[in-house]
Amino acid sequence: QVQLVESGGGVVQTGRSLRLSCAASGFSFNNFAMHWVRQAPGKGLEWVTIIWWDGSYKFYGDSVKGRFTISRDSSKSMVYLQMNSLRAEDTAVYYCARDRHDGYFGMDVWGQGTTVIVAS
Amino acid sequence: SYELTQPPSVSVSPGQTARITCSGDTLPKQHAYWYQQKPGQAPVLVIFKGNERPSGIPDRFSGSISGTTVTLTISGVQAEDEADYYCQSSGTSGPYVLFGGGTKLTV
Numbered sequence: 001q002v003q004l005v006e007s008g009g010g011v012v013q014t015g016r017s018l019r020l021s022c023a024a025s026g027f028s029f030n031n032f033a034m035h036w037v038r039q040a041p042g043k044g045l046e047w048v049t050i051i052w053w054d055g056s057y058k059f060y061g062d063s064v065k066g067r068f069t070i071s072r073d074s075s076k077s078m079v080y081l082q083m084n085s086l087r088a089e090d091t092a093v094y095y096c097a098r099d100r101h102d103g104y105f106g107m108d109v110w111g112q113g114t115t116v117i118v119a120s
Numbered sequence: 121s122y123e124l125t126q127p128p129s130v131s132v133s134p135g136q137t138a139r140i141t142c143s144g145d146t147l148p149k150q151h152a153y154w155y156q157q158k159p160g161q162a163p164v165l166v167i168f169k170g171n172e173r174p175s176g177i178p179d180r181f182s183g184s185i186s187g188t189t190v191t192l193t194i195s196g197v198q199a200e201d202e203a204d205y206y207c208q209s210s211g212t213s214g215p216y217v218l219f220g221g222g223t224k225l226t227v
Contacts, residue, residue: 047217105210105217106153110162
């Protein structure tokens, strides 16, 4: 079945780096753009970034621009989120999500999330 | 920057109709999506492109638009529909994705 599984979360100190991974299965990974979305404790959803189906374009939310980098490995059906210069406000559950591929950036498949805690 | 504005909470009795609104200046130009999120779970897409339902979503869920406001309507609300609901859209210049603040539906 169509599935996304995130990993790589954990507790990290302020200013350090962390890399999240998202393993995709059950669909033609190379045909879909992929997003990362996060949710701080008790807060709403915040879009983080998107990578085009072929990796040719990447866009970021203002709060992570210049610190986070999205990438993908089509040979492994994997998406990554490299997070540098982490701040306390980056503490959240990070979800990987598949773009609907309809031109309006809706997300039709979500992983269960991985938790990142940034502590001083 | 632009925003999507949702009411923080909506409360209905079982069997009634719940309406959750989402307002934003770009909504007439960009399609809206709605997600349901239950505690401790990932979001689930319930409405896409304004008024279409993914397979497996009950037909009591529907979407509509009027001007700069989109509405998620849940007819014949059931206890299992109690959740947080988020609208989502995008900017008119590039793939800038935005979520509304979320609405807690209490049944």
